[in-house]
Each structure stands twice: as C-alpha cells, then as structure tokens.
Amino acid sequence: MSEVIIDVNRLEKQYMKQKAVKNVSFRIRRGMICGLIGPNGAGKTTIMKMLGGLVLPTDGEITIYGENDEKGLAKARSRMSFMIETPYAKDKMTARENLEKQRLQKGIPDKNRVDEVLSIVGLSDTGKKHVRNFSLGMRQRLGIANALLAKPEIMVLDEPINGLDPEGIVEIRELLLKLNREEHITILISSHILSELSLLCTDYIFVHHGKIMQTLSAEELHKLCKEYYHIHTDNDALALAILQEKIGISEYEVEADGSIRLYEQLDNTTEVSRILYENGVIPVELHVNDANLEQYYMDMAGD
Numbered sequence: 001m002s003e004v005i006i007d008v009n010r011l012e013k014q015y016m017k018q019k020a021v022k023n024v025s026f027r028i029r030r031g032m033i034c035g036l037i038g039p040n041g042a043g044k045t046t047i048m049k050m051l052g053g054l055v056l057p058t059d060g061e062i063t064i065y066g067e068n069d070e071k072g073l074a075k076a077r078s079r080m081s082f083m084i085e086t087p088y089a090k091d092k093m094t095a096r097e098n099l100e101k102q103r104l105q106k107g108i109p110d111k112n113r114v115d116e117v118l119s120i121v122g123l124s125d126t127g128k129k130h131v132r133n134f135s136l137g138m139r140q141r142l143g144i145a146n147a148l149l150a151k152p153e154i155m156v157l158d159e160p161i162n163g164l165d166p167e168g169i170v171e172i173r174e175l176l177l178k179l180n181r182e183e184h185i186t187i188l189i190s191s192h193i194l195s196e197l198s199l200l201c202t203d204y205i206f207v208h209h210g211k212i213m214q215t216l217s218a219e220e221l222h223k224l225c226k227e228y229y230h231i232h233t234d235n236d237a238l239a240l241a242i243l244q245e246k247i248g249i250s251e252y253e254v255e256a257d258g259s260i261r262l263y264e265q266l267d268n269t270t271e272v273s274r275i276l277y278e279n280g281v282i283p284v285e286l287h288v289n290d291a292n293l294e295q296y297y298m299d300m301a302g303d
Contacts, residue, residue, distance in 0.1 A: 028186065051156055087139060099114045099118065117149055229269055229286070
C-alpha cells in the first residue's frame with residue numbers, strides 16, 4: 001500500500017457561530033487523484049485552505065509528510081502547490097510574462113522552467129496574446145502552469161473545471177491525468193461536477209454540511225454505482241436458490257433485508273421474472289437500478 005502523505009485528523013473550523021468544518025478526518029496516499037465532492041457551501045474550500053495554511057483550524061490536526069508542527073508544516077507545504085478559487089494573472093501580460101514574474105517571486109532559479117510548464121499545459125503557442133484575451137479554459141491551464149513552477153509533489157485544486165465549457169473540461173481532465181501519470185503528482189481536487197470527477201479520480205471524499213459522509217476508492221464506488229436488477233420477493237432465499245439452479249447466476253449480492261442485487265441477466269429480466277413466478281415465488285419489487293455518481297451522492301446526502 002502506498003505511503004500516506006496527508007493525514008487529517010478531527011479537523012474543525014468555526015467562524016463566529018457557524019461551524020464550517022466538523023470533525024473531518026481523511027488520508028491521502030501518494031499517487032492518488034482524490035476528489036473532494038460536495039455542493040457549494042459543503043466546506044470543501046475551507047478544508048483546502050486549512051491544508052494550505054491560509055486558514056487556521058479551530059481544532060484538530062494536519063500532518064503532511066509526517067510533519068504536524070508549525071515549522072514542519074511550512075517545510076512540507078513547500079512540496080505542494082495550491083490553486084484555490086480564481087487563479088491570479090495580470091490581464092495585460094502574456095502567459096510567459098506572467099509565469100516569468102511568478103518564477104522570480106518564488107525564487108526558482110531554473111530559467112527554462114517557464115517554457116517547460118507552458119509546454120506541459122499546452123500554452124506554448126500563445127505567443128504575445130495577452131491573458132485578457134484567453135478563454136476561461138486557457139486561464140485555468142495558466143493557473144495550473146503557475147502551480148507547477150516549483151515542481152510540486154502534491155497539487156490541491158479548488159474547482160478547476162467550474163464554469164468551463166465541455167471542451168475546456170475535457171482539456172483540464174486530460175491535463176490532470178497526464179500530470180498524475182507522467183509527472184507522478186498526487187492531486188486533491190474539489191468539484192460539484194460529479195460526472196466529471198467520476199472520469200478522473202482514483203478515490204473520493206464525500207462532504208456535506210461540513211462533515212465527511214464517506215470515503216471510497218473508485219473501485220468501491222463503481223461497485224456501488226454498478227447497474228443491477230433489484231429483486232425482492234415473498235421468499236428471497238428461495239428466489240436466490242431458484243435463480244442459481246435454473247440459470248446459474250453468479251454475479252449477485254444479497255442485501256441486509258434479503259433482497260438480491262443481480263449484476264447479470266440485465267437484458268433478460270423478463271425471463272428472470274417468469275422463472276421466479278413459475279416456481280412459486282411472488283415478486284414484490286423488480287426493477288433495474290443504474291446509480292451514477294450524482295445519484296449516489298444525493299441518496300447518501302438525503303437531499
């Protein structure tokens with residue numbers, strides 16, 4: 001199992017009488033693309049700001065690369081980059097001029113680094129075009145280029161696809177996958193566009209009203225969201241035995257209430273129903289469930 005590089009334990013943040021983050025704990029391992037999922041106001045940005053040291057926690061502990069005191073966290077954060085809220089750039093400057101200014105401010109000695117990151121994010125050909133004439137997708141890529149200047153091992157990105165058109169969303173998704181696979185950067189990304197995160201992330205943290213409801217791997221989530229035939233009868237145990245004997249089912253799960261999730265025979269549901277009926281089992285509920293990520297979140301959140 002890969003190394004834990006961010007460990008958040010019982011983190012809380014209170015503003016006046018409002019508690020924005022409530023008893024939040026999670027771990028991020030090296031190599032993950034971890035999606036922080038929740039609607040606007042769920043606490044995603046506050047969590048990211050606390051990771052970056054921009055907001056101090058009211059309670060709890062953050063450990064990054066094994067460091068959890070003020071001096072150690074500052075050192076650990078030098079191995080990270082953050083793009084929280086709108087990326088900053090001078091509108092009357094080119095992409096290269098903006099990044100060169102940032103390189104100097106950050107004290108990065110490698111003069112070739114600007115050209116390297118422009119190439120990585122696909123902005124090498126923007127030439128003398130000013131940022132004010134960039135599309136929103138280009139601005140987001142410039143923000144990511146700025147975050148890449150110091151060669152981070154972890155990137156924390158707050159809503160990088162928010163407001164983008166479909167083409168821009170695909171561009172950012174492909175870029176982040178490239179950074180993870182080729183540059184070996186661990187990524188924590190927040191979004192409320194759940195369908196897009198389902199194409200990107202290896203792991204998920206579900207947040208609602210400042211609380212973590214669940215953490216799952218992509219494999220676990222896929223299993224939960226997988227299409228299945230829900231079978232509930234007057235005798236579920238007998239129904240299962242009949243289906244095993246008559247059509248040899250093997251891809252199924254038995255729910256806590258005894259009902260059956262059948263992951264096969266989805267094109268043959270009429271035949272499944274007929275076999276049950278002819279063998280004396282009376283169906284109570286029979287329907288196909290196709291739970292996508294949005295539906296799974298809403299079912300879990302209860303609203």
